[in-house]
Amino acid sequence: MDDPGAQATQDVEWIKRAQQGEPEAFGPLVQKYQQRVFALVFHLVRRRDEVEDLAQEIFIKAFRAIRSYNFQSSFATWLSRIATNHCYDYLRHERASRVSFYWQMGEDSQREIESNAESLPADALNHEEQTVLKDLVDRLLARAPENDRQILLLKELQDYSVEEIAEILNLKPTTVKVRLHRARKRMLDDLRQWRGENKGHEL
């Protein structure tokens, strides 16, 4: 079963049987793609406790829509599209928090983290610095407009290629590149603005 060709053929057989309404044939597909869906949901939603419920809803949605799968893209891409849209709907109801550990630190500590992040690999930061940094970027992502967040998460956290993102979001690769650039810039502009707001509060 390690042969990718044989796996693809097996996938096709399971998909066709699932399209006939056989939930048992969908089981092996769930087994095969569950980790991918869990990773995607986790990175998109950033809520560890919500991942399994969301993944379950995504697979149910996929099973119900499987007749619309026409083998034009890979099953993984098709499933990722459903997962992305589902998480997108979920996040639409979430409100971004305006509090971050980062702003609760003194300016010297902030400077130290900035300096370390600039000079050291992120892995080399100490545990506290890593926690603060993850929290800061997590909240920055949550504050970002939906389209920006989606593209940033797919690229920066899921490490999808521009072509894969284009396929998932039904966009041209050039559009993905432009949107990614804008999203990065907007996030940095937002950090600057957020920094200004927090300095204002301190005064």
Place this chain on the structure above:
Amino acid sequence: MNCEEYRTQLTGQWGDGGAEEVRLHLAHCPSCAQYYRDLRLVKAGLYLLKNEAEPAPSLGFAERLVRQLGDLSKAPSVAEFFERVGRRFVYTALVLTSLALLALALPATGPVRGLTVADIQTTTQEALLAYSDPIGESNVQESPDLAPSEAPAPTGSNEGK
């Protein structure tokens, strides 16, 4: 280049080195230097988030899901019911509309058309004109469909009998 253009370039490179011109600008512009520090900060944070351990499905996740799908397949959801009913309604409406349009269009056009009142009247008149009653025994007035004015006068009337 102005600051905005330097920042666009920095974002495009996403922290991977940079031209000498950009480095020189960063050394003299505190605002752009802060932008670059923020960029490195965000990039490091994204890297850490990316490498966070992802949650794994709990034991038996796939089996439970398949069981749930089996139950769902047996009992179609309300949404599916309305979808099915709605689809049937649309199909029926389309068929009825097509039939109605066909019924309206058929008498007026095409090689095959239905009979109109004018057709019936013309046919009847032609038949009566072609009809000859040599002994004058027929009574065309008995035909209820024929108006008196349209009826040809019978030849050899036997009123006088």
